[in-house]
Amino acid sequence: MTETCYIALVRHGAYHQRADAPSARQPFALTDAGLAQARTCGAELAKMATEHDLAIAPVIHCSKQLRAWQTAAEIAETLRAAGHDIDQPRETSALAERGLGSAANLTVAEIEAVLDADPRYPAPPAGWKSDSDYCLPLEGAESLMQAGERVAGYLREIAQTGEKRGATTGGNQLNIVVGHGASIRHACHHLGLMSRDEIAQLSMFHARPLLLCYSPHDKWRHLAGAWKVRAPKEDPID
Numbered sequence: 001m002t003e004t005c006y007i008a009l010v011r012h013g014a015y016h017q018r019a020d021a022p023s024a025r026q027p028f029a030l031t032d033a034g035l036a037q038a039r040t041c042g043a044e045l046a047k048m049a050t051e052h053d054l055a056i057a058p059v060i061h062c063s064k065q066l067r068a069w070q071t072a073a074e075i076a077e078t079l080r081a082a083g084h085d086i087d088q089p090r091e092t093s094a095l096a097e098r099g100l101g102s103a104a105n106l107t108v109a110e111i112e113a114v115l116d117a118d119p120r121y122p123a124p125p126a127g128w129k130s131d132s133d134y135c136l137p138l139e140g141a142e143s144l145m146q147a148g149e150r151v152a153g154y155l156r157e158i159a160q161t162g163e164k165r166g167a168t169t170g171g172n173q174l175n176i177v178v179g180h181g182a183s184i185r186h187a188c189h190h191l192g193l194m195s196r197d198e199i200a201q202l203s204m205f206h207a208r209p210l211l212l213c214y215s216p217h218d219k220w221r222h223l224a225g226a227w228k229v230r231a232p233k234e235d236p237i238d
Contacts, residue, residue: 042078101140148186
């Protein structure tokens with residue numbers, strides 16, 4: 001039977017973001033503040049592992065977006081300096097933020113103009129960017145719920161098999177996963193950790209870990225770390 005498994009979810013640090021564009025899969029790097037946040041996160045993860053009597057797994061999982069990889073790399077370096085045996089980050093597309101397909105990295109106005117000019121498609125609904133179920137009618141696009149399902153599937157693989165591409169885990173190991181706020185929140189909904197209403201009400205702090213505990217039969221608990229409570233009418237970005 002699968003043992004209890006611990007996973008720390010980390011949203012990447014602050015990064016250089018194109019204004020008015022859904023964050024999606026922008027290729028830009030962390031800011032200086034984001035790099036500092038990632039290093040602080042490494043120290044927080046070391047403390048979290050000690051407090052819960054966990055050994056840190058050698059592999060840090062992250063998406064292929066530069067901001068996530070940099071966050072994972074800074075965390076790894078901080079943990080190595082503290083005496084932990086940590087490999088290079090393992091990248092996977094499974095942890096990416098929602099994909100907008102052929103509209104990737106366009107601004108909201110540019111995307112709406114594309115749809116307006118295409119006679120095949122209706123105008124997107126108001127607030128489409130934060131609508132959990134809406135999927136742009138463009139090749140390669142996915143909804144936030146679909147992105148969350150993808151991320152949840154990857155987390156289940158880590159938890160249920162205790163191994164992901166050579167990264168062994170055990171009941172006393174802390175697995176670190178670095179990804180993106182929106183897809184992580186929707187993943188938590190799929191895992192039964194967050195209601196549908198809470199998806200819009202909560203967010204994630206940059207590079208602040210949330211500790212989850214998995215038990216057999218797909219049972220998940222939130223053990224430590226705080227969600228960020230979103231201010232009313234705050235734009236829900238990655």
